[in-house]
Each structure stands twice: as structure tokens, then as C-alpha cells.
Amino acid sequence: MKLDSKNLVLNLLGTDANIQINKKVLLTLKLEEAFFLSYLIDQYKYFEREGKLRQDGSFYTSNMDIALYTTFNNSQIARVKKAGLEKQLFRISLEDSRTKSYYYLNFDKILEMIGTEKSNMELAYKSRFDSEKIEIEMNNMEDIDNLKKFTFNELRFYCKENKIKYSGNDKKGDLINKIIEFKNPDLLEKAHFSTVNDISFTSEQKNRSLTKNAEFSSCVSDITLTVSEKSITNQEQINQEKNTCHVHENFKKKKDKEIENIFHELGINYTDTNEANSLLILKQFAGDKSLLKKYLISIHNQLKKLTHIKNLAALFSKKLKEIDFVLLKQIKNENENTTKKIEEENKKNESQEKVINMSNEQNQVINNFLNLDKKVQENFVHLAEEKYFEENPTIKNSDLFRTMKITSYRVYLRTIYQKLLDILKIELPELIEVGE
Incomplete structure (x- = not known):
């Protein structure tokens, strides 16, 4: 009697007979760490089932x-x-003179890993390249040059993620061509893969075309041309592009030079997509380009701190699409605080300047007043005193006030200055005009 090997294998390899490894855990931690964590979880289940877990949930x-x-x-x-x-997936407690290891699983951390919203493909990218998934811009010839910097494996993974069909026989040049066709087919007419330095082909690749139909459009030479033919054809294409460029240049909207310069300082291409996203952020800053510059530099500095980034420019472009409203608010608040401090400082300076001017004016008026006849001075002072004492009756009989009049007449005049000035404006306006 023949054994039912299929059912036997499936039953023997059931959940009770195996250590299960979750896919997201495997893609996040890689094989060794994922297997060890799964082993610890399996041990936890065993001790829990047997009622041997300690009260704090640890096991030996x-x-x-x-x-x-x-x-x-x-x-x-x-x-x-x-x-x-x-x-922080678990912690270990060494007990009994450090001879026994008790494990405490961090289920919150493990659940966070298993419950991530990232797809298995995104996790695979991060695991494979130790970075976030590849972002590719395809707006101009510079982006094609950047595309050539990716490795063959990175290009294959990108095609796989974006469901771009490719075969096992495709070389790097084929993948690049397919990505361009997928992202921006219009660029195929301008693409130059014909020079020797554009893409490093193997001898096998020299006889392969870069398109499915073994040819580009009529403006692009076949890849089987000799080096000299390639150089000549390529130069002719460049000349043609220069001519057509001038025709269409006037119709193309000019990019903002100030913003473009910021990108150049950071070493990032100012692509159409980067321009569009920058203008959206600029709108959040009410058109203040100095704040936009702070935002762009801050994002760039954050990314530079990350390790193992193979394409900083691509990740930078991705970050621009996802506007960081926390950073926006922080920069706005800093700007408001700076503006407020400047305004307060200006007000303080204005106030100090006003006090100095008033003091100078007061000195001038008092100097002019002291040049008057003594009797005239006494009359004006007497009138000013009456008005002053009406408002400050407690000072009228003050010994200190009377002493001040004798010992420091100028200080005394400063004390009753406002009342004295009111009288002089009526009786001797020319004195005040001189003072002013």
C-alpha cells in the first residue's frame, strides 16, 4: 500500500512541529536574528502552555x-x-550568580515590526540595500545620467517593484532603456547611449539593441556602430539638439534663479518635479525664499546624517514631495521669534533715542532759559511751581524740594520742566523754537 506522502509531509510539518518565521520579521531582521527571535517566541509559548512562565512573563x-x-x-x-x-526586542536578566539567563520578550516592539504598514517589497528593498526604496526622477538628461549610477541589481529590483517587464537576458542598458520608457518615453528621442563612456557594456552587449524592436527612433544610432561612427553620430545629434533647443527655449518657462542656486549649493539637480514641490513649500512660507532655503538646507542636513544612502538626491526629492509640516511650523516660529526680537530691539533703540533727543532738547531749552534776566526767570519759575504743586501738593512744603532749588537749580528746573515748558510756549515761543 502506497503511503500518502503529501499529507504525511504537510502534517509532520504543521505549526506544532516547526518554528515559524513571520515574513515581515524575516525581511526586517534578516535570517539569523529572525530565526532566533522566532525560537524565543516558540519557547515562550511552550513555557506558557506548561504553566512554567514566571509571574513577570520571563522564561529561562x-x-x-x-x-x-x-x-x-x-x-x-x-x-x-x-x-x-x-x-529592544527582548531583555535578558542574569540570575543565580549570572549562571542563568531569563528572557523578557518586548511584545510591543515585536508587534510594531509585524504590524508595519510597509509592504514586503519595501522591507525587501530596505533589507537588500540598507536604505529606503529607490526613487527615480526622469525629467531631463541629467536624470538619465543619475540613473546610470545605480547598480544592475538595484535597477532590476526597481523594475520588479514597479512591474516593469524584463527578462533574465536583459543587461544594464536594457533595464535603463525600459525604465526611461516607463517613466518618460519622450526622453528616448534625446537619450544618448551610443558613446563608449555612457554605459559599460560587456562584449556580449555590443550586439544587443537597447529597445524591444532592436532600434531606437530614427534619430538614435544603433549600438553596433564603431567607436568613430558613434562619436560622429553622437556629435551630430548634439548639434541638432542645440539648434532645436534655441527654438523652444523662449517658450519654456524660466526657472527661479534664486531657488535654483539653492539646489546647486546643495548639489541637487533642480528638476521640474523639485521645482514644483519647492514652489508648494514656498507658498507655505508666503513667498519668503529665505525661509524656503532654511527648509531645504534642514532637510538636506537630516538626510546627510543617515548612513548607507546610495542616492541622496533621489531621497531628497522624495522628501520634498512629503511636506514636513512640523519643520515648516518650527521655521515659521523661529522666524516670528527672530522678527519679534528685532522689533523689540528696534523699539528699545527708538525709545532710547527718543529719551536722548528729549534730554538734549530739554538741556537746550534750560540753557536758553538761564540766559534770561533773573527777574524774568523768577516769574516764570513761580508760575510753573504753582501749576506743579497743584498736581503734587505733598511736595510743596518738602524740605528736600526747597533745598534742591537752592543747591541744584538746574536739576530743580528739570523737575518742574514740563510746567515751565507749557508757560514758555505761550509767553516766549521763540525761546522754544531756538531750543528745538
């Missing part, structure tokens, strides 16, 4: 057990334990 397992059931050697065990601790 030794390095010997780990080695037996995972087949890891000592260096692998040390490596995965260190990685798990750094990523």
Missing part, C-alpha cells in the same frame, strides 16, 4: 539549549543576542 533558556535547537555556534549566539538587545 541556556546558551546550550539555544545551540542545540538552533544549531548556532557561540559566536552566532552572541551576535543575535547583542542585536536583539540593541533593537
Whole structure:
């Protein structure tokens, strides 16, 4: 009797007989770390099922057990334990004179990893290239030059993610051509892959065309041309483009030079997409380009701090699409605070200047007043005193006030100055005019 091998295998490899590794965990942590975490989760389930978990949810397992059931050697065990601790997936308590290791799983952290909104493809990109998924702009010839900087594997992954059909026989040049055709087919008419330095082809590739139909449009030469023919044809195309460029240049909207200069300072191409996104951000800043510059520099500095970025320009362009409203608000607040401080400083300076001017004016008026006849001075002072004492009756009989009049007459005049000035404006306006 023949055994039902299919059902036997499926039953023997059921969940109870296996350590299961979640796909997102595998793509996030890679194989060794993912397998070790899955082993610990499996141990937790066992201890929980047997009622052997401690009250705090921890369980005991030794390095010997780990080695037996995972087949890891000592260096692998040390490596995965260190990685798990750094990523806060679990913590370890060494007890009984540091001879026993008790594990505490961080289920919140594990759930965060499993429940990520990122697709398996995005996680695969991050795992494969140690960076976010590849973003490719395709607006002009500069973007084609940037495209050539990607590795063959990166281009294949990009095609896979964006469902661009390619075959196992496609070379780097074929993939580049297909991506251009997918992103911006109009650029195919301007693309120059015919010079030797454009793309590094193998001898095998020299006989391959860059399009499905083994040819570009009539304006692009076949790749089987000799080096000299390629150079001549390429130069002719450049000359033709120069001529046609001048015809259409006047119809193209000119880019903002100030913003373009900011991009050049950062070493980023000022593509049409970057321009459009920058103008949207500029609108948030009410057209203040100095604030836009702060925003762009801040984003650029943030990205530079990240490690293993292979295409900073592409990631920068992606960040511009996703407007950082927190950063916007921060820059606006900083600007408002700076503006407020400047206004306060200006007001303070104006106030100080006003006080100085008033003091100078007062000195001038008092100097002119002191040049008057003594009797005239006494009459005006007497009238000013009466008005002053009406408003300040408690000072009238003050010894200090009377002493001030005798010992420091100028200071005294300053004290009653406003009342004295009111009288002089009526009785001797020419004195005030001189003072002013």
C-alpha cells in the first residue's frame, strides 16, 4: 500500500512541529536574528502552555539549549543576542550568580515590526540595500545620467517593484532603456547611449539593441556602430539638439534663479518635479525664499546624517514631495521669534533715542532759559511751581524740594520742566523754537 506522502509531509510539518518565521520579521531582521527571535517566541509559548512562565512573563533558556535547537555556534549566539538587545526586542536578566539567563520578550516592539504598514517589497528593498526604496526622477538628461549610477541589481529590483517587464537576458542598458520608457518615453528621442563612456557594456552587449524592436527612433544610432561612427553620430545629434533647443527655449518657462542656486549649493539637480514641490513649500512660507532655503538646507542636513544612502538626491526629492509640516511650523516660529526680537530691539533703540533727543532738547531749552534776566526767570519759575504743586501738593512744603532749588537749580528746573515748558510756549515761543 502506497503511503500518502503529501499529507504525511504537510502534517509532520504543521505549526506544532516547526518554528515559524513571520515574513515581515524575516525581511526586517534578516535570517539569523529572525530565526532566533522566532525560537524565543516558540519557547515562550511552550513555557506558557506548561504553566512554567514566571509571574513577570520571563522564561529561562541556556546558551546550550539555544545551540542545540538552533544549531548556532557561540559566536552566532552572541551576535543575535547583542542585536536583539540593541533593537529592544527582548531583555535578558542574569540570575543565580549570572549562571542563568531569563528572557523578557518586548511584545510591543515585536508587534510594531509585524504590524508595519510597509509592504514586503519595501522591507525587501530596505533589507537588500540598507536604505529606503529607490526613487527615480526622469525629467531631463541629467536624470538619465543619475540613473546610470545605480547598480544592475538595484535597477532590476526597481523594475520588479514597479512591474516593469524584463527578462533574465536583459543587461544594464536594457533595464535603463525600459525604465526611461516607463517613466518618460519622450526622453528616448534625446537619450544618448551610443558613446563608449555612457554605459559599460560587456562584449556580449555590443550586439544587443537597447529597445524591444532592436532600434531606437530614427534619430538614435544603433549600438553596433564603431567607436568613430558613434562619436560622429553622437556629435551630430548634439548639434541638432542645440539648434532645436534655441527654438523652444523662449517658450519654456524660466526657472527661479534664486531657488535654483539653492539646489546647486546643495548639489541637487533642480528638476521640474523639485521645482514644483519647492514652489508648494514656498507658498507655505508666503513667498519668503529665505525661509524656503532654511527648509531645504534642514532637510538636506537630516538626510546627510543617515548612513548607507546610495542616492541622496533621489531621497531628497522624495522628501520634498512629503511636506514636513512640523519643520515648516518650527521655521515659521523661529522666524516670528527672530522678527519679534528685532522689533523689540528696534523699539528699545527708538525709545532710547527718543529719551536722548528729549534730554538734549530739554538741556537746550534750560540753557536758553538761564540766559534770561533773573527777574524774568523768577516769574516764570513761580508760575510753573504753582501749576506743579497743584498736581503734587505733598511736595510743596518738602524740605528736600526747597533745598534742591537752592543747591541744584538746574536739576530743580528739570523737575518742574514740563510746567515751565507749557508757560514758555505761550509767553516766549521763540525761546522754544531756538531750543528745538
